[in-house]
Amino acid sequence: MPGPPPTPLPLLFTAFEPSADVLAARLIRELRRRNPQQTFVGFGGPQMEAAGCELLEETTAHAKMGVGVAIAVEGKTLLRRKGDLARWLDEHDIAGHVPVDSPAANWSMCRATRKARPQATIVHLVAPQLWAWAGWRIGRLRKLTDHLMCLLPFEPDWFGTRGVPGTFVGHPLFREATEAAANADANAVQLIDDTGKPLASGDPTLALLPGSRAAEIDHNWPVMLAVFNALRHRHPTMATVVAAASPDRAKQIANLCPGGRPPRGVQVVTGRAGDVLTQADAALVVSGTATLEATARRTPCVAVYCGSRVKWNLLARWLVKTRTFALPNVIAQGMDMPRVVPEFVPHFGAPEPLVRALTPLLQEGPERAAQHAGYDVIHRVFGAVDFATAAADTLLSRLGSGTG
Numbered sequence: 001m002p003g004p005p006p007t008p009l010p011l012l013f014t015a016f017e018p019s020a021d022v023l024a025a026r027l028i029r030e031l032r033r034r035n036p037q038q039t040f041v042g043f044g045g046p047q048m049e050a051a052g053c054e055l056l057e058e059t060t061a062h063a064k065m066g067v068g069v070a071i072a073v074e075g076k077t078l079l080r081r082k083g084d085l086a087r088w089l090d091e092h093d094i095a096g097h098v099p100v101d102s103p104a105a106n107w108s109m110c111r112a113t114r115k116a117r118p119q120a121t122i123v124h125l126v127a128p129q130l131w132a133w134a135g136w137r138i139g140r141l142r143k144l145t146d147h148l149m150c151l152l153p154f155e156p157d158w159f160g161t162r163g164v165p166g167t168f169v170g171h172p173l174f175r176e177a178t179e180a181a182a183n184a185d186a187n188a189v190q191l192i193d194d195t196g197k198p199l200a201s202g203d204p205t206l207a208l209l210p211g212s213r214a215a216e217i218d219h220n221w222p223v224m225l226a227v228f229n230a231l232r233h234r235h236p237t238m239a240t241v242v243a244a245a246s247p248d249r250a251k252q253i254a255n256l257c258p259g260g261r262p263p264r265g266v267q268v269v270t271g272r273a274g275d276v277l278t279q280a281d282a283a284l285v286v287s288g289t290a291t292l293e294a295t296a297r298r299t300p301c302v303a304v305y306c307g308s309r310v311k312w313n314l315l316a317r318w319l320v321k322t323r324t325f326a327l328p329n330v331i332a333q334g335m336d337m338p339r340v341v342p343e344f345v346p347h348f349g350a351p352e353p354l355v356r357a358l359t360p361l362l363q364e365g366p367e368r369a370a371q372h373a374g375y376d377v378i379h380r381v382f383g384a385v386d387f388a389t390a391a392a393d394t395l396l397s398r399l400g401s402g403t404g
Contacts (some may be wrong), residue, residue, distance in 0.1 A: 008035065012120075013042035013053060013081020014040030014085075014109045018212065018245070019289055020100040021060045023080040023125060026172055027098070028053055029402070030388040034396075041092075043081065043109070044100075056088060057081065082108040089116035096121040096399050101138075110144040123147045123398050125164060125391065127155045138162050147398045149391050152327070153381050154334030158183035167394045170385030173289075176274060177296035178383065192274055193241070193267035194250055199279070201268065204362040206231065207280035207299065208266075209273060209290045212245035214252060219306040220286050221256050225263075226283060226351035231358065232265060238362075240266045241280065241343075243273040243290075282361035282368075283386040284354060287345045292327040295340070295378055300371045302354060303329075303343040331378055340374030 011031070016022045025047035028040050032052050033182040040053040045060030059081070089112060097113045097120055099106035106124075127148045130138055134336055141164055148166030150156050156166040191199045208228065210221045228240050242262065244250035248268045254261050262268055269276055273290060277283055277297040285291050287305040294301040303326035324333050325345040332340045360367040 003271055010037050010039040010041045012094045012097045012113070013040060013044055013048060013100060014059075014097070014106055015042065015044040015048065015100040016105040018060050020102060020126070021047040023172070024048050024098065024100045025051040026388050027125065027391045030392040031395070033394060035237075039319055041094075043085070046204050065225070066196060071377045078105055078108055081105075082112050084114045085109055086116055089113065090262070094118065094120050096123060096395070098123055098125050098278055098395065100124075101126040105401075106149040107144060108139065108349060110249060114144065121146045121398050123149060123395050125149045126151055127159060131155070131158050132330075132404065134244040135243050138164065147394065149394050152334065154331070167390070168385060169390040169394055170382050170387045171292060172387040173274075173293050173296040174379065175386060177293075177298075179280065180297075181275065191241075191269055191272065191279065193269050194244070194247075195267075197267070199241055199269070200239045203237045204235060204239075204281040205279060205339045206238055206240045206358070206362065207276050207283035207285075208242045209277075209283060209285040209294075210242065210244075210249075210253065210287035211288065211290075212249065214249070216286055216288075216305075217249060217252050217256070220304065221253055223304070223306050223347070223349055223351055225257065227354045227358065228263075228266060231362075234359070235362065238265070240270045241276050242386070243276040244267060244270045245266050246270065281363070281387075282358055284358060287326050287343065289327070291341065295328045295375050296382075298375050300362070300368050300370060301341055303345060304347050304354060305344045305345040306349060328374065328378060331381075332374060335375065335377070335381070337374065340371060340378070 013024045014218055015021050020042050024044055028048060028051040031038055041056060042048060042053050043057050043059045044053060044055055045058060049055050075266050080255060094117055099110055110122055113122060122145050130277045145164065148164060149169045149173050150166045153168050156168050193199060208224045210224055211215045231239055239299045242253060244253055247270055250268050253268060257263060274297060277294055277299040280299055283294055284298050285294055285300040285301045285303055287303040291301065291303045324330055326341055326343040328340040329343055344353060
């Protein structure tokens with residue numbers, strides 16, 4: 001009598017940001033649903049662990065921002081983690097490696113896999129944004145991946161023409177938004193702020209999303225607070241809610257306010273950005289994944305990213321090839337559409353342009369209608385692809401073929 005089928009080799013995941021932890025966890029859950037015998041090991045966070053991944057190290061709690069910071073501040077940590085992974089791989093075989101976002105941290109992890117387990121398939125989850133900057137790294141990417149799972153629809157063509165195959169797998173934010181809209185009446189819940197008070201009703205309601213990293217909040221929150229103060233005088237009945245990414249970020253926001261607490265008329269909600277956006281008439285959003293969440297929730301928004309004029313003029317403007325940064329606009333550009341949302345990236349501190357851009361979005365009018373029309377086009381693209389299904393199909397096909 002034949003024995004039981006062999007236990008599949010583990011899949012290795014490496015994630016270094018809270019957002020990557022969430023993406024990896026969604027894929028792990030889908031893979032476990034398809035094959036309960038599959039095992040997972042990785043560097044990551046609590047979402048991955050809850051999904052069934054054995055963590056070699058928790059790596060998402062104190063994520064840093066930017067390649068420069070990662071190299072200058074966490075270089076020793078990255079080298080130590082690479083060594084830890086290399087030693088683990090010397091003793092354990094794997095079927096494949098899924099590096100999730102964070103190319104600055106994941107390059108070294110991929111090198112460790114290539115050296116110790118050259119037969120293992122490497123499939124990146126989230127294509128590095130080489131189309132925006134650092135395009136010279138495409139050669140490195142060719143060596144350190146067999147396939148890309150792309151979150152943006154134009155990326156497979158961009159990378160494919162440069163010798164790196166990829167598949168568009170969509171984004172879970174759109175499925176979440178669709179499900180939330182479908183269940184809105186059945187699951188209507190009054191949001192509670194971080195002090196335990198229900199959110200005040202307002203006409204209009206403004207959402208502020210100041211970013212998920214400490215440096216982002218340091219740069220952007222003072223300007224957002226100035227925008228709130230300007231709009232409050234024009235709209236005395238306006239309610240304003242801040243979506244904080246974590247309790248630490250909520251404390252940071254409060255500490256940056258006069259008196260160490262949010263001003264009257266501002267309420268803070270932690271960990272519920274999607275619900276905050278759904279209830280808002282318009283939002284001011286730090287450029288990044290949150291702008292895609294605003295798109296998924298169909299909330300009119302203005303994208304901003306405040307920074308240093310000196311650093312931009314001396315370095316960044318020469319390294320960054322694109323002049324379109326907000327993700328809904330990047331997607332629209334790839335579809336030969338005009339920009340969907342006003343974006344101020346980089347922005348150097350003056351609140352008045354942001355106030356002018358936000359004001360018409362707080363009430364019905366042509367500006368809101370134009371954004372909704374752009375959102376509808378993007379929704380049709382993302383709505384046709386379920387992230388978990390497409391990502392699992394892509395990964396399993398690569399593992400099965402043993403080739404990119």
